[in-house]
Amino acid sequence: MNNNEAIPGPRGARANLKTAKALVTEPCGALDALAADHGLTSQVTVGPLRLVIVGDHEHVAQVLATDNLAFRWRRVAQTLTIVIGKTSMIVSDGEDHKRRRGLAQPAFAKRRLDSWATRIIEETDRLIDEEFTVGSPRKADLHVLHRTLIRRISVRVLFGDSLRERADEIGERIEPAMQYAGQPALGQIPHPLPFTFRARAKRARIEVDSLLDAVFRERRVAGIDPESDSLVDALLLAKTEGQVLDDAELRDQIVTLIGAGYDTTSAVLSWTIARAALHPTAWQLLRAEAAQQLDNAATHARVKAIPYASATVDEALRLHPAGPFSPREVVRDIEVGPYTVRKGSVLAYSPHLMGRDARVWDNPLSFQPDRFLATNPGVEHQRRLAWIPFGRGSRSCIGFALAQMQLALLTARFAQRLDIALTDGSIPKPSGLIVTRPDGGLPATVTRQT
Numbered sequence: 001m002n003n004n005e006a007i008p009g010p011r012g013a014r015a016n017l018k019t020a021k022a023l024v025t026e027p028c029g030a031l032d033a034l035a036a037d038h039g040l041t042s043q044v045t046v047g048p049l050r051l052v053i054v055g056d057h058e059h060v061a062q063v064l065a066t067d068n069l070a071f072r073w074r075r076v077a078q079t080l081t082i083v084i085g086k087t088s089m090i091v092s093d094g095e096d097h098k099r100r101r102g103l104a105q106p107a108f109a110k111r112r113l114d115s116w117a118t119r120i121i122e123e124t125d126r127l128i129d130e131e132f133t134v135g136s137p138r139k140a141d142l143h144v145l146h147r148t149l150i151r152r153i154s155v156r157v158l159f160g161d162s163l164r165e166r167a168d169e170i171g172e173r174i175e176p177a178m179q180y181a182g183q184p185a186l187g188q189i190p191h192p193l194p195f196t197f198r199a200r201a202k203r204a205r206i207e208v209d210s211l212l213d214a215v216f217r218e219r220r221v222a223g224i225d226p227e228s229d230s231l232v233d234a235l236l237l238a239k240t241e242g243q244v245l246d247d248a249e250l251r252d253q254i255v256t257l258i259g260a261g262y263d264t265t266s267a268v269l270s271w272t273i274a275r276a277a278l279h280p281t282a283w284q285l286l287r288a289e290a291a292q293q294l295d296n297a298a299t300h301a302r303v304k305a306i307p308y309a310s311a312t313v314d315e316a317l318r319l320h321p322a323g324p325f326s327p328r329e330v331v332r333d334i335e336v337g338p339y340t341v342r343k344g345s346v347l348a349y350s351p352h353l354m355g356r357d358a359r360v361w362d363n364p365l366s367f368q369p370d371r372f373l374a375t376n377p378g379v380e381h382q383r384r385l386a387w388i389p390f391g392r393g394s395r396s397c398i399g400f401a402l403a404q405m406q407l408a409l410l411t412a413r414f415a416q417r418l419d420i421a422l423t424d425g426s427i428p429k430p431s432g433l434i435v436t437r438p439d440g441g442l443p444a445t446v447t448r449q450t
């Protein structure tokens, strides 16, 4: 192998430890500092752990084109198994991953996206009507409301309308498990005390399992409608070449879908609303577009009719991808650009670094939705490589179409119906290791217009 250039990174045990700590406590800032000091691809070593951060889009493209057998996911996501279960596709490798993901994938067919669009708008209107009165400004933490909204939408999309009345109850049972998943790594370490996040998450998962078992029983007795648009029904019916998911696998995939979609989508919604609210022209363009194009019969196809909302979401995802990096364990030496990443390393590609790379994006720190409306032939290819908030290939986000549709519709509806003035008048600090959320929430004064 001739890729023997040393991977750049901090020198000496102390500098490496300091960087590793910063990556855990303040990942976005630590990534920026690493890139400034050592370039977009770098290595941090602490004892036996070698963490290779890959933020150069050409290098990431090479990693994502490498055969999956060079990587393993189980160990890097180990702490999450308490929530998502041992058979979740996220912690599965090889054939198990292929089978579990393959059976879940058709559940996201376009036909279902169309029917979900209507529910997304209905739930958004319900929340706005519950929380705000026309013409009466009120202070609210929008991030908390965004989480409630995404939880309600997720439960409706998963279970269909039959469990609509119980959406809040189901959401509340799930919440402790989601809070655990959002904890920094230290909070996830096994702990014997009964009141830790871990213990609460464990109890929540047991409750969710018994709820799911009851739903499975009900559905099977009543007979599952093959035309149903609920994700759970689609999973209950899933079958390829005689293969099915057993009930334990089904429960794990369902909790995985809730877990993977909940924190990510609500965090990105908050970043999108924060960015757009601080950009009066963008807010007015969103409002005008929504007033013209959105009615109660929203469909997935209609998202194409709100290109400015979609561009606003894409631009927010460029600056604030849900996760600062996506890790995997390297199980055989692989080539990445001029380097060899050694077997045993943890490789984490970083959409955060790629989204801020000045070689690809003009004025990268400025929020400009328009850049996603115009094609720019000179850098189109680079931009496609550098904008991957949902990953790419066989481990990419299975819910990306739902997430993009949801975020565009929600952003459009919020702008159409609300005026939002952020309390701090600036973009919040990012926090969180797995999902980047606005630190301290998103306090704002909100005035309902319609």
Ligand code: HEM
Pocket (backbone or CB within 6 Å): 089, 090, 091, 101, 256, 257, 258, 260, 261, 262, 264, 265, 268, 321, 322, 323, 326, 327, 389, 390, 391, 392, 394, 395, 396, 397, 398, 399, 400, 402, 403
């Ligand atoms: C803005 C919202 C979202 C973002 C930014 C996002 C991003 C991602 C990323 C970066 C990955 C990992 C890719 C990799 O490691 O290469 C991923 C995986 C995954 N996402 Fe999402 N996601 C979002 C919403 C959702 C939703 C709504 C769902 C489900 C309804 C979902 C389900 C999943 C699942 C199941 C995986 C694991 C796939 C596998 O292991 O094969 N995500 N997502």
